[in-house]
Structure formats: C-alpha cells, structure tokens
Amino acid sequence: MSIPPTIEVRGLRKVFRQATTGQSVVAIDRLDLTIQPKEVIAIVGQTGCGKSTFFDMMIGLEAPTEGSIHIGDKSPYSDFDYFRGKMATVFQQDRLLPWRSALDNAKLPLELMGRPEDEQRERALMWLNKLGLGQFTNAYPHELSGGMRQRVAIARAFAVQPDILLADEAFGHLDEVTAAELRDTFLQLARECGSTAILITHQLEEAIAVGDRIAVFGKSAKLLADIHVNLWPKERYGELREAIQATLQSQKADPRLMQPA
C-alpha cells in the first residue's frame, strides 16, 4: 500500500456567474488548507457555504478560478486522468446504476481502470463481503434497502483501494442507527486501506465522531477553525460541539476552540 500524497490547497477561489442574472457569486474565497496523508478530515459548514463546490474541485470536476489544489505534485483538474483509481467518492445518494447488480456496480471503477475481469470480480466480491453484502451480490439496487445500497456505494469506492476517499454527506440521509453503523465501517475500512479521507458533512456529531480534524467552513468556504479532535478529551465533546455551533452562527472562531486542553 503506497502512502497517499499530501493535499495542499492554496489561495483557492471559485467564482460562478449566475446564468439568469449574470451576477458573480464567490463560492470559495481564497482557501488555504493542508491535509496530511492518511488523515481523516471532516469539513463542516452551513448549507451554501461552498462545501460541495470544494468537493467538486477536489475530485477535479470544477476548475479553480484562482489558486490551486495539489495532491502531491498533481492537480486533480489538470491531471484528471492521472487520478483514475487513486481517488474514489461516496455521495449522499448511493448513485448506483439501476441496471447493474450490486456486484456489477461495485466493480464499475475497476472496469474503468481496465483491470482483468477475474480481478474485478474478486475485488468487488471481497469488498461486498466486507460490507456484509455477500448474499446480495446479484441483487439490483431497487431490491435493496437504502442502507444496503449505500454499502454497495462504499464497496464501489473501496474496490480501487484509493489513496484519497471523498464522501459528500454520505450518511446524512440514513436513519441514525444505520448511519452510525455505516460511518464506523467506513472509518475502519479507510484506516485499513490507509487512505486519506475527506468527509463533507453538516452534522457536527458525525464530524466529531469520524474526523481526526475538523475544518469549519464559513461563508465562501472561509476557514473559520481547524480543529484537531484528538486534542479534545471525549468528555468535552459536548463543549466542542457547542463551540463549533457558535462558530458557525457567529462566523467567527469561538474562543473555546483555541485552547481545548
């Protein structure tokens, strides 16, 4: 397993022009962020703060207006093809292809990488088994529950054993018990794989539960706080949650976040 490269976001800016009004909207305004290899970072922020735009830019589907994202010495946008099989995504909805069985969905990224058929099948089956779906490999998405479909989506992401995993509100639409269970599995597998994981979420409990770090985004993805969760004792998680909430409301870093210990 190779060590995933460091992710460096420098002076990142994204401006959209609204089609109807012609006005410019600054979605991300000069963001600086460094994500260390194998780190699990949760990005929290209110709706419309630029989290999803950041996600799209991380996976290389949107070009920066200014600034850069570098993963190692490569850019996910300019060196788009380089990251085939090195980066995988889990979305809010499972986004499974309805005409493919669970197995065929899980092996999709391996097909795109041109892996031999045997390897595709073997690896997809392995990940489906790890996610407890060994008996449902031939089931179509509409035959599975929401939680099971999301497990297939996670298996699809892990099938390529990516260096970088991105999850955009991946557990937000599930019931609390299923979400917690899937979150734990996801985290455990990410650690097993040695992947760097970036989780976009609006749920503070989720961010605190999974993140080594929490980046709190204000409007236009302004980095309001960069929290190392392991510096906070578990019994003060409630206070941490309140401090993040206060930060999001005031759009200024809460003083409690400065000196956690």
Place this chain on the structure above:
Amino acid sequence: MAHVEHRESVPVLTFPRQTIVSLLVFAACWEGMSHLAPLLGIPPFAIPSLLRISKSILTITPIDIVVTLARVIAALIASFIFGLVLAMAMYRSETLDQYLHPMIRILMAVPVVSWILFAVLWFPGVEFRIGFVLVVVCGPVFLVDTLDAMRNVPRELRHMMQSFRPTTVQFFLKLMLPAIVPTIFTSWKVNISLAIRVVTIAELVGAVTGIGHQLSVAQELFSVADVFAWTIVLVALLFLLEALVARVEHRLLRWRS
C-alpha cells in the same frame, strides 16, 4: 432477504377475448355490408366478401413481403445508427448541437410526400430512393429521441461516473447507452410503425416489388379484395415487428421487473 428472486415472464402476442369479439363483430358487419352493397347501389367490388378477401390472401406473393420487410429493417438499422452517432456527437459538442438542431427541425417538418418527390427527382435507383426516404424520415426521430434521453440521464449519475474518470468511450458505453435503452426501444416502436407507412407510400411510386407496388397494382385493377389482403399483411407485419422489439426489450430491461 437470503436471495433475490427474479421472476421472468416473456411477453407473447396474446389475443384477449375483447379483441377477438371486436374483430368478429367487424368481420360480421363487413360480410353483411358486402351482401347489402348491391341492394344499396354500391358496386359489388367495392365491398368484397370475406371469402373473396381470403382468396386474395392466398394469392399473396411472399417475395413482396420479404422485400418490403428487408427495406424496412435495413432502413431502420441505418436510421438508428445515423441517429445515435449524431446524437452522441451533438451531446458532446454544444456548438454542433446549435448548428444542427435547426436543420433537424426543418427535416422533420418536411412532409413524406415531398421527400418521395425529391428522391424520384434526385436519384435514379429505386432501392436508393426508398432507402433515402426511410432514413430521412426515421433518422431524425431516432436522433431527437436519443439526444433527449441522453440529456435526461440524471446529473447525479453523470457526476458519479465522471468522478471515477472514465474515457469518453467508457462514459457512453457504461452510462449513457444503458441509461437510454428504454427510450431507444420506445423510439424503435414509433419508427417501425412510421417506416411501414412510409415504405408503402415510397413503393407506390416507382417500385416494381414490395407491398406498396402490389397495392398500386391492386388499385389499377380496382381490386378492393387485394388491397384489403395486402393491408392485412402490412398490419400483421407491424404487429410482428413490434412483438419482436417488445421481446428484446423485455430481455434487456429485465432488471426493471
């Protein structure tokens, strides 16, 4: 759920009781009319008896059916390829779409009869004329349907697919084509019906084989029975082709059942 059951039922050409009853009522009315016609001053050849029509059916030449069928199938395949390839190109290139879209709209607005006249004036070969008319009428339908279907593929799925960085070919083969299969089948069903009607008209003008030509001969001979017999063949052909497409559709889309 220990295992997932896949129930499969193959669609067959069925005739419900209501269909049979309505056909029998129609046949009875027709037979009655054929006997009443002379009393009403209508010439007997205008409404021939079922026996006379049956005799005409027995004289039908299979080669003409085969020729028409071959023309329809070949033209539909050519139209489909033309429509699909152009739709993919227009989906990829907004500029191409902006230039071609008005032309496609104009092509679709031209009446079939005009195309037949153009074909007669432009091309010497009968087969080419018929093929041209069929492709120019059916091709744009395939194109517009396919392009619309591609644009309706959910953004979420396109986004997911792109996040795994497929090549352009993979993007079309693994996502776009399977996603638009239901629309492609609907388009085939519409075009089969269209092609059967258009080929008949095209064969009426200039062809020396095919069902359209035989209809033209029957008209020259004032044989309503022959016209009726060939019409029955055309309708049967249409139902047969539609049933065939429905069977393939069911097989390919069994994941939906």
